[in-house]
Amino acid sequence: EVQLVESGGGLVQPGGSLRLSCAASGFTLSSYWMTWVRQAPGKGLEWVANIKQDGSENYYVDSVKGRFTISRDNAKNSLDLQMNSLRAEDTAVYYCARGRDYHIYWGQGTLVTVSS
Amino acid sequence: DIQMTQSPSSLSASVGDRVTITCRASQSINKNLNWYQQRPGKAPKLLIYAASSLQSGVPSRFSGSGSGTDFTLTISSLQPEDFAAYFCQQSYSTPPERTFGQGTKLEIK
Numbered sequence: 572e573v574q575l576v577e578s579g580g581g582l583v584q585p586g587g588s589l590r591l592s593c594a595a596s597g598f599t600l601s602s603y604w605m606t607w608v609r610q611a612p613g614k615g616l617e618w619v620a621n622i623k624q625d626g627s628e629n630y631y632v633d634s635v636k637g638r639f640t641i642s643r644d645n646a647k648n649s650l651d652l653q654m655n656s657l658r659a660e661d662t663a664v665y666y667c668a669r670g671r672d673y674h675i676y677w678g679q680g681t682l683v684t685v686s687s
Numbered sequence: 688d689i690q691m692t693q694s695p696s697s698l699s700a701s702v703g704d705r706v707t708i709t710c711r712a713s714q715s716i717n718k719n720l721n722w723y724q725q726r727p728g729k730a731p732k733l734l735i736y737a738a739s740s741l742q743s744g745v746p747s748r749f750s751g752s753g754s755g756t757d758f759t760l761t762i763s764s765l766q767p768e769d770f771a772a773y774f775c776q777q778s779y780s781t782p783p784e785r786t787f788g789q790g791t792k793l794e795i796k
Contacts, residue, residue: 680730
């Protein structure tokens with residue numbers, strides 16, 4: 572059974588940092604692009620970043636470029652999102668999802684709250 | 688960047704109704720359009736990929752159509768569990784920076 576489990580969310584002050592992780596199981600992580608998608612409270616879905624199977628390519632939405640870094644460790648079946656210089660507008664539930672073009676499998680999400 | 692615009696933003700309907708949700712891309716995306724359903728507090732669920740392909744396990748009352756810039760998601764006969772939010776997503780852009788529509792909230796009349 573494919574499972575994606577996010578962790579690392581929480582309350583952080585503006586300007587602070589947080590590292591999200593996504594533990595993957597039930598499939599071979601190294602075979603798939605992986606994606607982070609977020610959803611601000613009461614708002615729609617926003618694509619955040621994705622990363623190629625071997626980590627050689629990664630892409631970001633403009634609003635997080637230079638602040639967020641997506642990475643993966645295929646040996647540990649793990650996907651990460653390092654978030655620096657956090658802003659109030661980064662407050663959201665962050666989902667990891669399998670795939671680049673469309674996402675059959677999603678995690679349950681982890682809530683990041685940026686507030687003083 | 689490719690912008691995706693859904694309409695309507697919200698929709699009230701009754702069980703048994705036929706409903707259509709529209710998604711328009713700011714440029715041609717061929718058939719690289721996907722639809723998701725999201726119930727409150729849950730992760731999104733893929734319904735349709737490549738504009739018209741039904742994801743395995745999704746009821747046949749859901750269908751998708753369109754190509755180029757204009758796409759539709761149709762639910763032929765609404766069931767109680769279909770009252771949820773629906774999002775379109777383009778998967779055409781290179782580099783692969785994906786975008787979602789703003790969503791359509793389907794509510795019970």
